[in-house]
Amino acid sequence: MADRSDRRTTMLEAAARVIARRGVRGLRVEELAAEAGVSTALIYYHFKNRQGILRATLDFINDRAESYTTSRDPDAPPLDARGELEQTLLLEFQDTATVRENSTAWGELRASAVFDPDLREDLARATLVWDQEVAELLGKVHPMAGAGALAQAAERLTALLEGLSTRWLSGSLPLAHARALMSEAIDVELSRLGGAVTRS
Amino acid sequence: MADRSDRRTTMLEAAARVIARRGVRGLRVEELAAEAGVSTALIYYHFKNRQGILRATLDFINDRAESYTTSRDPDAPPLDARGELEQTLLLEFQDTATVRENSTAWGELRASAVFDPDLREDLARATLVWDQEVAELLGKVHPMAGAGALAQAAERLTALLEGLSTRWLSGSLPLAHARALMSEAIDVELSRLGGAVTRS
């Protein structure tokens, strides 16, 4: 949409980095200003207040996650349904700056919502959309599975992803191990759906 | 050990309530003092500083979780292995003050550790112990399953529990639904272990 290298974008990228380093609740406007190479006053000029910074940054991060989850190398061979599912769920377990920033921010959003009712509605909506996407992908692999079974499997997989991701980021679980557990969970759920198509 | 109704315990109970309300990072010493009905100076007298408050409270909460997870009504009929497993994993999904406080505090500890390396070691150790307990219970249900498969199933179940718990507490998932998903996940993992005892 807008020019991706304008100053506002620079600040949002800086905000994503600071949040990944300090958390949503550890973000200090002064540190953000230093990270972006601008004054605190300019931050307030663009984002009104602390809450405005957070809202804009979380939108920015959401858009970014959408792009790295959805878009793929156009030269790569097209993925089958199962490959698409695995890509969607395993892409979150990569130790790159962008993915780390996004996962951290998402985890923070989730954790902050426990104490901040203002965040809950947006979060619940985003969660619902995500769960439905995963349910749809599961349905492509097992077209005969019931809608209820698909929805539940999707919810378990996305909730597991959040749990594993937080364990990874908090140093309780090596990244490769988290990936392996997620991958195996996909197998477990898929074989369940395949073996019991009439259930539920 | 010590007198359970002494003033220090009163402060710890108050701290658990305040953390459940505001989060670890939202805890203000003044609010805690008010909640406990004492002065801020007394808090500092007993716990040295903010970090000391957090450490003591998290120990306190850990002990409390241990007791409600482990102990049972002595008159109730003894549980079989599967019942014990379900009890361990489903007890976290109860809307009572104590469980809510414990789950909230545990989630906060987990989320805080992403940004606070001091917390990581304790947390990783506690996670390991918990995973092993669950693996042991799974092994009681399926004595022929391999140790690796048991360990992985346990890690998936406890990580899922954390993910579902945070969704519950952040208002993205009704409690009954979280329970149902957890319960079904136990079934899924158990049938997997039962159907593939020689795997891994």
Added chain:
DNA sequence: GTCTATAGCTAGATAGAC
């Protein structure tokens, strides 16, 4: 749009009396 400077407030921590 962007900066420097600073007002104003909140919250952690301590001094000293009882």
Added chain:
DNA sequence: GTCTATCTAGCTATAGAC
């Protein structure tokens, strides 16, 4: 052990010049 009073630091937010 416990309180009242207060010191101090750090942070959000704004005023005003350029």
